[in-house]
Amino acid sequence: MKPIIIIGSGMAGISVAREYRKLDSDTPIMIVTNDEGGFYAKPNLSNAFAQQKLAAQLKSQSASQLAEQLKLNVLQHTKLIAIDSERQSITTSIGSFEYHRLVLALGAEAIKLPIAGNAQDQILSINHLDDYAKFREQLGAVVDKNGKARIAILGAGLIGCEFADDLIGAGFEVHLIDPSPLPLAALLPEPISTQLQIALESQGVHMHLGTTAAHIDSINNRFQLQLQNGETIESDIVLSAIGLRPQTQIARQCAPQAIAVDRGIVVNRFGETSVKNIFALGDCAQYLLNHDGTSAVLPYIAPILTAARAIAKTLLGDPSEIEIQASPVIVKTPSCPIALIAPSVAERNSGNWSYELSPEQIHISRFHNSAGKLRGFAITPQDAKLRTALTKEIST
Numbered sequence: 001m002k003p004i005i006i007i008g009s010g011m012a013g014i015s016v017a018r019e020y021r022k023l024d025s026d027t028p029i030m031i032v033t034n035d036e037g038g039f040y041a042k043p044n045l046s047n048a049f050a051q052q053k054l055a056a057q058l059k060s061q062s063a064s065q066l067a068e069q070l071k072l073n074v075l076q077h078t079k080l081i082a083i084d085s086e087r088q089s090i091t092t093s094i095g096s097f098e099y100h101r102l103v104l105a106l107g108a109e110a111i112k113l114p115i116a117g118n119a120q121d122q123i124l125s126i127n128h129l130d131d132y133a134k135f136r137e138q139l140g141a142v143v144d145k146n147g148k149a150r151i152a153i154l155g156a157g158l159i160g161c162e163f164a165d166d167l168i169g170a171g172f173e174v175h176l177i178d179p180s181p182l183p184l185a186a187l188l189p190e191p192i193s194t195q196l197q198i199a200l201e202s203q204g205v206h207m208h209l210g211t212t213a214a215h216i217d218s219i220n221n222r223f224q225l226q227l228q229n230g231e232t233i234e235s236d237i238v239l240s241a242i243g244l245r246p247q248t249q250i251a252r253q254c255a256p257q258a259i260a261v262d263r264g265i266v267v268n269r270f271g272e273t274s275v276k277n278i279f280a281l282g283d284c285a286q287y288l289l290n291h292d293g294t295s296a297v298l299p300y301i302a303p304i305l306t307a308a309r310a311i312a313k314t315l316l317g318d319p320s321e322i323e324i325q326a327s328p329v330i331v332k333t334p335s336c337p338i339a340l341i342a343p344s345v346a347e348r349n350s351g352n353w354s355y356e357l358s359p360e361q362i363h364i365s366r367f368h369n370s371a372g373k374l375r376g377f378a379i380t381p382q383d384a385k386l387r388t389a390l391t392k393e394i395s396t
């Protein structure tokens with residue numbers, strides 16, 4: 001019997017395998033992954049420093065433990081190169097394999113902006129456990145005798161802010177650079193962004209907002225960053241956190257018929273791509289959000305778990321819809337813990353944010369759409385009871 005082949009051993013690939021095995025213990029499953037395989041929770045990467053965790057300590061299951069537990073094969077360090085949907089086969093760096101069903105859980109790649117200067121190749125980003133290991137190794141090589149180093153972070157989005165708070169908590173000097181006037185401006189309304197800015201600055205993070213790095217040079221093992229606003233910063237490490245781009249290239253090149261791709265690999269309500277028997281989920285996928293046909297890339301854990309459950313059933317012949325629920329994102333910035341649900345891109349320009357400071361001193365912003373319905377919120381400090389109540393209101 002030909003196997004179900006899953007490409008990728010991130011949260012998405014492993015979740016589908018786990019969900020499928022709950023339903024069927026016999027069908028062969030093969031995971032093909034470009035990395036070491038095994039399981040780790042990626043969200044831990046951005047708060048691992050303060051907890052003094054090494055990369056190896058973040059991995060909770062090795063590839064062989066996973067293979068044994070789920071009765072499957074893991075092809076480690078094996079790259080998917082091409083898909084032939086007519087023959088139902090894939091070509092990888094170690095050979096070709098036929099599939100019964102194919103699941104693409106390829107994740108996303110860190111966006112690299114072309115920045116002038118000679119340091120482009122030395123700018124780090126952290127989207128995988130290996131990246132985190134490399135970051136720690138390089139940081140270890142540049143810390144002074146007191147264990148201190150200066151780190152410049154490009155991008156004050158979710159990941160940039162979380163790393164800034166984590167690294168300052170671990171005793172490093174941190175410079176956070178972003179073209180927006182406030183941190184996390186793409187997701188948060190102004191009053192909550194302002195709270196985040198105040199909190200990060202009070203921890204000692206140097207904020208360089210409303211500007212970008214125009215030129216980065218590596219000089220005598222240090223970096224010199226020239227910002228658009230004329231400032232110059234020296235740092236020991238430059239970390240880029242400017243965003244992720246879904247991995248879609250292999251889907252576009254699928255033969256004889258390309259898999260439909262928009263921002264991510266487009267899937268229908270069942271997680272199936274435009275090509276029969278090929279499914280996608282996780283950071284590489286673009287999900288249908290509701291019955292009016294809007295869709296979005298949702299690079300978070302909650303949609304992965306929902307999609308994995310539905311796809312597992314569908315793979316087994318019980319077509320099940322992926323019902324994406326409104327789910328709050330918890331921003332892991334301990335100096336300013338935030339919970340939020342961002343309004344959809346479609347509604348963002350046709351509604352309004354309001355703000356209040358509750359008697360319990362919780363900063364609350366609510367987003368109502370043009371019909372007056374609650375469609376988003378942001379609260380800090382994040383309060384479980386309030387977060388649950390607001391999420392419920394959005395979902396009803």
Ligand SMILES: Cc1cc2nc3c(=O)[nH]c(=O)nc-3n(C[C@H](O)[C@H](O)[C@H](O)COP(=O)(O)OP(=O)(O)OC[C@H]3O[C@@H](n4cnc5c(N)ncnc54)[C@H](O)[C@@H]3O)c2cc1C
Pocket residue numbers: 007008009010011012013032033034035042043044045046078079080081105106107108126127128159247250281282283284298299300301302304330332
């Ligand atoms: C620092 C950080 C903190 C985060 N914090 C949160 C949080 O608090 N809450 C939350 O909800 N989300 C968070 N996220 C997002 C969340 O972790 C991701 O949405 C999720 O882990 C993505 O899983 P994935 O399996 O889709 O992708 P990935 O984990 O990127 O896995 C992709 C897999 O595909 C493999 N692959 C890629 N190309 C090929 C190829 N050609 N051949 C073979 N294999 C290939 C890779 O090796 C990898 O195994 C965070 C993300 C980051 C980076």
